[in-house]
Amino acid sequence: MDWMVSGSGSMELAGKRVRAALGRAGICPQNSKQEGDGATPTGRYALRRILYRADRxxxxxxxxxxxxxxxxxxxxDDPLDAAYNRPVRLPYAASHETLFREDGLYDLILVLGHNDDPPVAGAGSAIFLHCKRGDxxxxxxxxxxxxxxxxxxxSKAKPGDDLVIEA
Incomplete structure (x- = not known):
């Protein structure tokens, strides 16, 4: 099954439409995504796995x-590091995101198959579906x-499903 995200800031969930937050720079074509550009890349992404805060x-x-x-x-998230766009254990010398956050954004993460098979340096990292901030x-x-x-x-997702991000 495909889960559709629209560049207008909504997501279609099995016939249910919900609001979605996207990148601060809007939507960009998948082939022009660059590390740190703040854009959400269009494309079809496999639903890889779930990470969650067991203490919450x-x-x-x-x-x-x-x-x-x-x-x-x-x-x-360091394009020059061998572990680019991969999970790492902290402390880690290269640039990285911390997944155990206090702000709640990463209390529940769906890891998407963006730039991961294999990762291309600089083509974007840590593109997840996660919890929203504020409004x-x-x-x-x-x-x-x-x-x-x-x-x-x-609860509806299963292996083989994809998240599709459209402009």
Missing amino acids: MTPPESALPSRPIRTDDGWC YEPTEGCVALDPADVKWLL
Whole structure:
């Protein structure tokens, strides 16, 4: 099944339309995505796995593989590093994101298959579907939903499903 995200800031979830936050720079074509540009790349992305804060919630109901986020989980965003666009253990010398955050954005993360098979240096990293900030404030390039909508999506998602981001 395909999960559709529109550049207008909405997502279609099995016939249910919900609001979505996108990158601060809007939508860009997948082949022009650059590290740090703040754009959400168009394209079709496999739903890889779920990461969640076990100290804040129970494991989400889903057919997708999942695991708790640990305090030392990070994600490399340094295009010059061999672990670019891959999970890393903190502390990590190269530039990275910390996944165990206090702001709630990453309490529930759906890892998408963007630039990961294999990663191309500089073509964008850590493109996730995660929880929204405030009143759907822009992301750094991810798709963000209300936490209830993330949970609902995950309850319907299964291996082989894709997230499709359209302009």
